[in-house]
Amino acid sequence: MNTDMDKGAQVLKLLGDRTRLTMMKILESQDCCVCEFTAIFNLSQPAVSQHIRKLKDARLVTETRRGQWVFYSLNKDTEDYPLVRDILNHFPGQAGRLKELEQQGLRIFCD
Amino acid sequence: MNTDMDKGAQVLKLLGDRTRLTMMKILESQDCCVCEFTAIFNLSQPAVSQHIRKLKDARLVTETRRGQWVFYSLNKDTEDYPLVRDILNHFPGQAGRLKELEQQGLRIFCD
DNA sequence: TCATCATATAAGAATATACTTATATATTCA
């Protein structure tokens, strides 16, 4: 509640892009790395990195390196998260996008 | 629930602007006309009209002419409204902006 | 160490956005 108008508008602008909105919705269900997003969206790897950079700069996502890969997660520890959560709740789950990847053998599993 | 990603991203992009977001929040409490918005925001009248046009084109607001003035209202009869409502709930009320206008004698009352 | 894979950054181009000023349209009222 009571998010500042300017900061809030900034968050909305970031989510106001089909690619970033879908990324966030995917991250809602599972962590994901750049190469997976690159396989999901019909976009170059730099384009994906640049979208993620914006989300990261706004602290909407956090990153964790796991070996060769950098995995991204929703950042639930920010004052913007309640707004983000409420927004994402209005959109259909995107787990299917990851399922497709898995069937194509493109899903990254590591531990 | 289950707003289409593309349409939803478009709505978020429209709200992802300080001016339009504040307009929508103001409209949440009362209908308003262009000249009032022009007094509230430090913007030219055409700039205000152009912002409203976008909101109107997306059917987020509706217009009603009352004599000389055109009043705008939140459109609650659209599939996007639940998303809009949930978003606006995260922001502080902007009734103060209208109160200031009233004190300056700039508030439009008609009927 | 060197080749490979994943990711990030830089630079440039096409397009979109948000203003401005000038002007057109619509309504009111003397």
Place this chain on the structure above:
DNA sequence: TGAATATATAAGTATATTCTTATATGATGA
């Protein structure tokens, strides 16, 4: 009808956004 007021549209400009390709950085494993 004609002046005044409210709003919309047009045209132009500055800046922001989102891609692309080329290249740099970082980690892995033979």
